[in-house]
Amino acid sequence: MTDEQNTILVVDDERDIADLYSTWLEADSEVRTAYGGEEALRKVDGDVDIVFLDRQMPDYSGDEVLDRIRDRDLACRVVMVTAVDPDFDIVSMEFDDYLTKPVMREDLADAVEAMNERDEYDDTLQEYFALTSKKATLEAEKTPSELQTNERYQEMVQRVEDLEEEADTVVTGFENDFDTLFQEFPGGD
Template sequence: MSEQPPLVLVVEDEPDLADLYAAWLGDEYRVLTAYGGQEALDQIDEADDDVDAILLDRRMPGLSGDEVLSAVRERGIDCRVAMVTAVEPDFDILKMGFDDYLVKPVTSDTLRETVDGLLRRGEYDTDVQELFSLTSKKAILETEKSATELADNEEYQNLTERIEELRAKADNSLEAVTEDDDFERLFSEFDVEE
């Protein structure tokens, strides 16, 4: 019995666009579509915590993407989330619990690469996941904001400091592995011939 492909939930209030995203991803993943925020939460509940990644529009009537994201995080659902939206990013994204942010329009290649990246991140420990998420937010803001705006924003400065802390922690962990362990010995269990 083979393992099922990862499950991706596409949340988009424009049905044609949601269906297009689903078609782009359908060859590699199991895909669910939701055409609104409440429908997205219902799909998540029905999937019984099986959703691996969510592509989430921010601006939707009724329950917004921001509200869906908050509900997902409050429920403790362990999945990666990318906002795919026409809303230009602002400093408010620093407080949001997403992993990546794409500004529409997006291409099929960009969408696939984003989902691949989200799923890879899910394999890392929480510090590395946080590092990827914060680095993504930093890159988004650096493309949208001037150097002066960034320098004057305390939240952005805190973000930069947190990224440096996480990088230093990752570097120290890597140094500990390379100093204390022989890489050949460390990975020899993976080289077993069948």
């Protein structure tokens, strides 16, 4: 995906927002725009690399669209873009990143870059980044007490730790420094 132009699907029932995001992304990508979940499901196919998906829409919710995309085994990355305050339900959702509105041009560009980089990673690192995105999103919205007492969140934290250990055992020459590990992977900072 990084050598060619991305095909991006922008999905938002607010036409002005969808059109704005599409305009911002058109300079570097082929962009499709959908103004609702049903239209999104018609426009998403194997050529789409990244979907920017609103969570609250009247016909199909973003959650439902996400489930249908995953049921179709499409390999695209999905970035939820929403004004909905995230709750613990996001732990089980199969998205790659979560952006909370308002979203600026730079936020979209950064998300595209991050999704492109993740394509260079193996499944372990891809899962790690998706989970750490969810973890950071919840930590920004929930109190420490809420985080501590939520079983799904705690299971996710444990899975993140397991993935870190898994990556550490696969890579030699690192002194359990996970930040260094990511710097050495293709696309790492």
